[in-house]
Amino acid sequence: MAAQQYKITGMVCASCAQTIERAVSQLPGVNEANVNLAAERMQVQFSDQALSPAQIIQAVVHAGYGAELAQELTQESAQRERQVKHHALQHQRNVVVTTLIIAAVLMYVAMAGDLHLPTLPWLNHMQFPVTTAVVELLLVLPILWLGRDYLLAGGKALVRWHPNMDSLVLVGTGTAFVDSLVNLGLMMATGRPQALYFEASGMILALIMLGKYFEALSKQKTTASLTSLLTLIPQTASQLMPDGSVREVAVKTLQVGDRVLVKSGQTIPVDGQVLTGQTTVDESMLTGESMPITKLAGDPVVGGSLNKNGQITYEATHVGSDTALAHIVKLVTDAQGSKAPIAKLADRVSGVFVPVIMAIAVVGALAWLLSGQSLAFSLTIFVSVLVIACPCALGLATPTAIMVGTGKGAQNGILFKNSTALEQLAQVKTVVLDKTGTITKGTPEVTTVLLQPGASQKRVLQLAASLEYYSDHPLATAVIEANEAQRVPVDDFTTHPGLGVTGQVDGQLVLVGNAQLMAQSQLDTSGLAVSQLTDQGNAVIYVAYAQQVLGVIGVMDPVKDDSRQAVAQLQQQGLKVVMLTGDNAQTARTIARQVGITDVISDVLPDGKAQAIAQLQQQQAVAMVGDGINDAPALVQAQVGVAIGNGTDVAVDCADVILMNSDLSSLVTARRLSQQTMTNIKENLFWAFFYNVLGIPVALGALYLFGGPLLNPMIAAAAMGFSSVTVVLNALRLNRFKERTNRKDEVKMKQVAVEGMMCDGCAQTVTEKLSTVVSDVNVDLAGKRATFNGDATLEQLNATLAETPYSVKAN
Known part of the structure; x- marks a missing residue:
């Protein structure tokens, strides 16, 4: 099944669109044909084995209209179309102005005598009725000629038995003109005055042409949001050549693998991956989030985003129609069709x-x-x-x-794949949220380290990271990233499924795992207040060395900064908010409490998620929000599937709405817009x-x-x-x-991310240091962020932390 868009010409009203849709829908192999009167586009789904685009175009032509395959919407094609429409509007304006001037003169000639306005003696229709009538005829003829496109189109539609707006205009003005012409003949034959409607015929056509001009002028503005995206891509780029030189080239000539230099203040031309340099990039055109994002070597960059204050070189990974911006434009174009x-x-x-x-x-x-x-x-x-x-x-x-x-x-940063999704999102009464990656960040982090007396946090993390380096457990990465010390050699590494890992370090046994692993080794864990970690939703990892438990590491997938606020706003809109997750009930309830959700469905397998959505749908319309492969069945089942933009390709493909950033607040915005x-x-x-x-x-x-x-x-x-x-x-x-x-970006540097914090003492130190340059500092250890009042820059904040292992960056 193929899907294509066609540019349609000659449409003037809804009846035209209906005529074209009927003509194309009757063709064998056509599954659906939708005509957008405002965009002058037709979207057709058809079997390319049974039908060709030429046959579809021929059907439109037989219906009395023009059609051609729509070009791929690029910066160049959009520019050409804007120029064509600009020239067409200029011509239309000139024709309308000329028509109105002639119509005004016609009205004066016809009405001057009745209104006792000054006029030439031989144009007094009481004294010289035939002369006046002939002058009116001579004035109305150029008006009919200038408006001939409307009249001819109306006539063709009538002949084909598919009358449209132009047909009404033709019949109306034509009746008035013909009747006046007949009466003029009677006047010339009898010399007696007769009723004439030349001025009505001419003025009707002139006013309709004026209205159509203003309509065309207004319709041009409806595509402003889409065409503004296309203008984000620069015309040229600075390509790094193999010999190290820089050459200015056209962006459309860039190929995958080319290296590109982007200086401060320039727009990134195509998608790619940073090779060297550091900068902050404004990706608001893609995500709707205007807070600049720090980019380092290895980070992806998106064509159309603005390089703010650094210089980078990067390798092009997607060019032309494969870029993220090109995909966005295609999705929006399809939705509009x-x-x-x-x-x-x-x-x-x-x-x-x-x-x-x-x-x-x-x-x-x-x-x-x-x-x-x-x-x-x-x-x-x-x-x-x-x-x-x-x-x-x-x-x-x-x-x-x-x-x-x-x-x-x-x-x-909100992409509606079709207009049905735009309509149905406004009708949903229940919003179901996946937990991992939707409400939470989706990447576990070490939040707290509890220590036994005399133990060192640095040593605990070092031992744990050294063993976890050989593990494939989902929490291993969080421990490894939290460790700032060099890993130590490990001998006799062993995995104990469901318990943890063990190994030898410096000839001593090291255990890293859960409480059951410690209990099997008869190690005492009673001195650690683990309940405060589990109550907050942390997974706990015990670390023991030489038959001594040194401490416990709390690892948690933290809640996104805006999740609680977004949930509250959805509830204020009258929506029932439900969390749906495969996690255990305790973890699910803990996260739900943090964001204000009372309805929780936990311990659900991927196929069970779709069943849970189906049960909720028995009560009211449901929207499902997720980001993973396991969410795909539920996204399809729901009336509206919403995918987080940084989720898996499967989730994005199955969804009806895509939130290009990872913030739940975009869902609130999407529903309000809907x-x-x-x-x-x-x-x-x-x-x-x-x-x-x-x-x-x-x-x-x-x-x-x-x-x-x-x-x-x-x-x-x-x-x-x-x-x-x-x-x-x-x-x-x-x-x-x-x-x-x-x-976050509505205030000036009010919130920052804090790196390097592991315990309450870390948070206290950061609070004391930052308080020297800003006020009302509040450090969130679990969320690893600091909020404050003041206008300090990142450089000023990091300067106060220079003698500590902590640093801040844009959140």
Whole structure:
């Protein structure tokens, strides 16, 4: 099954989109066809064995519209499309201005006598009716010529029995023009004045052209968020040559393996891995997190991110369409081309809207004519109904909001794979969170070391790391990274499954493991207050040397900095928050308490996670948030699967929404954006329907029945044109969407990560040192971070810690 996007030309309203969708959907092998009126794109899923792109294009052409395969959205293609649209808008503006000037002159000629305005004697329609009528005809002809594209398109749609908005315009203006032309002939034959509608015909077309121009101008802004991502990539890059020289090359010529130099203040051109240098990088374009991230040798860098204050060289690992930014753009483009379930209502209505309106216009005009009104009166009714009921606003209501919403999400590091996910995220009532890597950081860390009297923390970590170096236990890495001393040689290393490891160091037996291992060796552990570690959710590792327990190491997967706040905000939104984990009940409850979750499902195997989601779905709609391979079945089962961006490829592939950073606060932002987008769509649909429900009776003469005025067709044309503009402008309000989470970067260096802390004494030392330059210092040993009030820089903070083994970095 292949999926392709096509650029569509010639569409003017929702009926056009419906016609194209029907024509393509009838082709053998087509699974689904979605037309986005606002983006002028069609997304087709089809069997490439049964159908070719040329056949799809041919079907669109037979339906009366133009189609071509959409180019891959790159910086160059976006620039070309912007230039084409810019020139098209300039031409459209010039045509509209010319048309309005001629229409204004036509209106003056037609109305000057009735309004007693000064005019040339031979243009007085009371004295020289034929001369005035001929002048009006000569003025309306160029207007019809300038608006011929609308009239011809409407005629083609009528011939194919798929009438659209242009068909209504053609019938309305054409009826007024032909009737006026017939009356002009009668005037020339009889010399008696007759009713003329040349000015109505010309002004209707002019006002519709003006409305379509403003609509095109507004629609161009709906893609601003997406195209702004494309402009992040620079045009050139500094490539390091094998001989050590630097050469400026076009970014599109870079290949995987090329070395690139990036100086302070420059934008990183493609994805890669740092070889030399150190810097901080702003990756807000990718993750929505504007706090700069430190990059050292071996760290990945992303094309489009901004190098802040250092110089690095790196090796290109992904270029062109394989970069992270290119993948983001493709995901957003696909989402904008998909159709939300809420759009189906508008589709069903617009599919029969135009024929129904034409029938209403005919019936209304005949009813007035049969009631005794003049032909002129009935003609006014007919034209007004046709013009005011054009379904442009109805067709733009959903796609414009979807385009702006998904684009805004991408700017905030939130990728919606399709518009269905955008809609359903607003409807979920339960959010299920995986623990490891979602609520917690996913990488265990040594949080505390408890010592027996006379024992050294440095020695305990050294012995433990020396043995764990040969172990494949998940906690081994945390112990090894916490050790700052050189490892010692180990002899007779032995693994004891479920217990720990043992070995010989300097001829003495070393044991590193759980309490059961110590008990088997008859070692006394009673002097250590281990319960305070287990109560906090730590896994404990005892370390014994020469038949003496030296201490115990507490290892824990710490909670992310923003998890508690994000959970609270989700609960404030009225959501039920559930933790779902394969960990044991005690650890799960401990972590849940730390973040404020009361509903916990623990000891669940991967296939059991999907079953747990299914049970919750029996009560209400569920969103599942995870990052691992074991979360994939649950992500698929949930109404909305949400993947943490730094998770596994399997989780990302199975999810409907991707949070490009690892913060749960992005989930809060994603749901708020989803809710505001759906509210915006409902507002658009309401006004589109309300406009027609109110406008059609007025055009039929409802006010006239009660002594009010009759709707002038020219006013109807103006109202119809600006109804579409109103819908697009309402969708553009989503561009004002802002995050409300209290992100770390909203204050100036208020929180930093602290490296090197192992015990309460370490935290006390860091607190005392930092308090010399900032105030209200609070050091979190478990989370390894410090918060404070003050404007000290990282350099100033590290200067105060210069004589200690501790240091701080951006959190």
